Amino acid sequence: MRTQQFVLIACLLANLNRDSNAQRGNIITNFFEFLRRGQSDLNIEHVDDGVQLINEYDFIVVGAGTAGCALAARLSENPAWKVLLIEAGGPENMGMDIPILAHFLQLTDINWNYRTQPSDKYCLAMNNRRCNWPRGKVMGGSSVLNYMMYTRGNRRDYDRWAALGNEGWSYRDVLPYFRKYEGSEIPNAEPEFVGRRGPVKIGHPDWRSHISEAFVRAAQEDGLKYRDYNGHIQTGVSYLQATIHKGMRWSSNRAYLYPIKGKRANLHVKKNALVTKVLIDPNTKTAYGVVLSTGGQSYQVRARREVILSAGAINTPQLLMLSGIGPAQHLRDVGIKPIVDLAVGYNLQDHIAPAVSFTTNVSSIRTSDYFEATNIMQYIDGKGLFGLPGAVEAIAFWDLSQPQVEDGWADLEMFQLAGSFEENPATLRAFGIQLDTYNTMYRNVNSDGFMIFPMILRPKSRGRVLLKSNNPFKYPLLHANYFAHPDDLDISVRAVLKTISLLDRPGFKAINARLLERIMPGCAKLPYKSRAYWECYVRHFTYTIYHYCGTAKMGPPTDPAAVVDARLRVYGVKRLRVVDASIMPEIIAGHPNGPVFMIAEKAADMIKQDNNYI
Structure with missing residues (x-):
């Protein structure tokens, strides 16, 4: 391989x-x-598996992303059930599984290439003031497109979900499911919290720069302890835990479907097929199948037991609304007859991080390193630079609101990259940065550099996904609404200042780390480094960290914003569930790919219980 x-x-x-x-x-x-x-x-998968679709399945899973691959694998464990997994994209390939190349993948056709609506409050440095929002369109979904950073979030995130009226979702309830899917190889992981035998491999990259060592040291000098941030206490610093194994990306597709390929006749996988509608009986309000489009033709496939949407926080609400489930007036406005009036598309949340750039007197990663024979030969043995996820090396969590509390609920995450945007011009296209801004901020530095992304973990702003039309091939309208709540702007600025303050620590002084002194176009009239300047800076460099969630909110019947109940069943429609990041009532304090695995594992058990298999 x-x-x-x-x-x-x-x-x-x-x-x-x-x-x-x-x-x-x-x-x-x-x-x-x-x-x-x-x-x-x-290709390690055939483009066409040669499977002939049948007219009816027990379960239809829409979307072969992080959740969909896991769910289809678990449901097909019952040989008596016929399961269909449908994916709009094609197969995962070898090039996609080289961790260092993560940022390039956003510029290929495995990305849906979504963009937010223009704004005068955020994404100001991006082309047409619109942020690029990548999403995976491939077997494995965004677990193939992401940077493989593995975090569970904070245990309080899940206790909060339960406190909002979602029984069975406390940290105590979900911990067994984290441990079920984890195949962790982290040596210092806390034994009572970690999973060692699951399908999803988690490990440390074996390559480290002097920059990462300086970052870890500086964070410790700032008061953090070196710890397993996926254990009992999150606040701390560590070298990155990632969904990799022997230097290879470990996607949901690889973890769950590769081991059973060709071994389960009851599992059918249909690639390059877009589901355009969920079929719902308007009289009984029961889902009974889907309409899918492939090869220029449209087909209906029926489900005896359930239709399960695992298409992600953008495609799932779009599909629900196209099927008549959503805000009634909005559906009428685009020519769709409402079947159930629900707050679909609301509660959109994301993590953002205004990257801060530095120079240093030690070596950082350069684009030329990707083509060095030595690095390639090391990778044959599963070692070296190529196994580093998108150049991310280390990560740290702070609770800025309660800095004196060791076991805090982190509101800031920093992750460090051993390279600069100047040495990675693919970023210009991936993030959609305006060329003039890119040239002003990053070109002709003539020094080794690195970046730190200070990510705000518990944003209060909420956006929305709306339909552009009733045409399923038209992309939806994405309103990010970053900084709609003033606290988010405040903590973003505090996060930048906290990041820069690490330069005063001996760890960073030892490598002569210095802020890259460039003035943001559009902010030049403000006093440099003033609070007003940094507010302007973060409104320009509003980098998404690709953590869209919440658009089919889980909540009790008394919650008017809820779309699904605690068993992930869509309110008002029988035999229809949502199993992906859409259901998160509040975004977790970390990267959600791991928690989505957990959601899928827990959902699989609930579905089995509800269908009398357990």
Whole structure:
């Protein structure tokens, strides 16, 4: 398997060597094209499994992302159930599983390429004042597109869900499901909290720069302890835990579906098929199947037991609304007859982090490192630079509201990258940064550099997903509403200032770490480094961390914003559930990919119970 990855990279280098004058932009373009070619040339899955769809299944799972792959695998454990998993994208390939290349993937066709609506309050440095919102359109979904950063969040996140009226979702309730899917290889993980035998591999990258060592040391000098942040206490610092194994991305597809490929005749997987509607009997309010579009044709497939939406926090609410489930007036406005009036598309949440750039006198990662023969040969043995998830090395959690409390509820996460935007021009396109802003802030630095992303963990602002039309092929309207609540702007500025304050610690002084002194276009009239300047800065560099959630909120019947109950059943519609990040009533204080695995594992047990299998 890794040899095939080596062939991919070696062929790329051969192509590049034909043009010794190839510029950096051409290198990146060639790489994207090569990934697409690799999908057919060296693919570990067949594009067409040769499975003939039948007219009716017990369960239809829509979306083969983090949740969908896990759920389909668990439900198909019952050989008496026929399960259909439908994915809009194609197969995962070898190039996608090289961790260092994570940022390139956003520029390929495995990304839905969503964009937020224009705003005059955020995303001001982005093209047309719109933030790019990547989402995975591939087997494995966003677990193939993400940076593999593994965090559970804080135990209080789940106790909060339970306190909101969601019985069975306290930390005590969900901990067994975290442990069920984890195949952790973290040596210092707390034994009573970690899972060791699950399908999802979690490990430390084995490559580290002096920058990461300085970051970890500086955070400790600032008062944090080095600890397993997925254990009992979250606030602390650590080298990154990631969903990788022997230097390879460990996606949901790889974890759950590869081991059973060809072994379960009762599980059918349909790729390159877009579900355009859930079929619902308007009289009985019962879901009985889906309409899917593939190869230019439309088909109906029926479900005897349940339809389960695992399409993510953008596609799931879109599909619900296209099917007549959502805010009644909005549906009428776009020509859809409402079946159930629910607050679908509301409660949209995300994590943002205004990247802060630094220079240093020690070596950082440069784009040229990706094409060094030594690095490639190390990767054949599962070691070295290529196994580093998108250049992210270390991570730390602070509770800025209660800094004196060791066991806090973190409201700030910092993660450190061993490279700069100047050395990674793919970022210009991935984030959609305006060219003039990019040139002003990052070009011609002539020094090694690194970045820290200070991510606010518990935002209070809420956005919304709306339909653009009743055409399922039209992308929905995404209103991020970042900084709608003033506390989010306040903590974003405090997070930037906290990040810069680490420069005063001996750890960073030892590598001569300095703030990259560039003035943000659009903020130049404000006093440099004043609070007003940093407010302007974060409104310009409003980088999403791709954690969209909450748009089909879980809540009790008394909650007017709730879309699903505590067993993830859609209110007012029988045999229809949502199992993905949409159901989160409040975003967790961390990266949600791990918690989505947990949601899928717990949902699988609930579905089995409700269908008399357990």
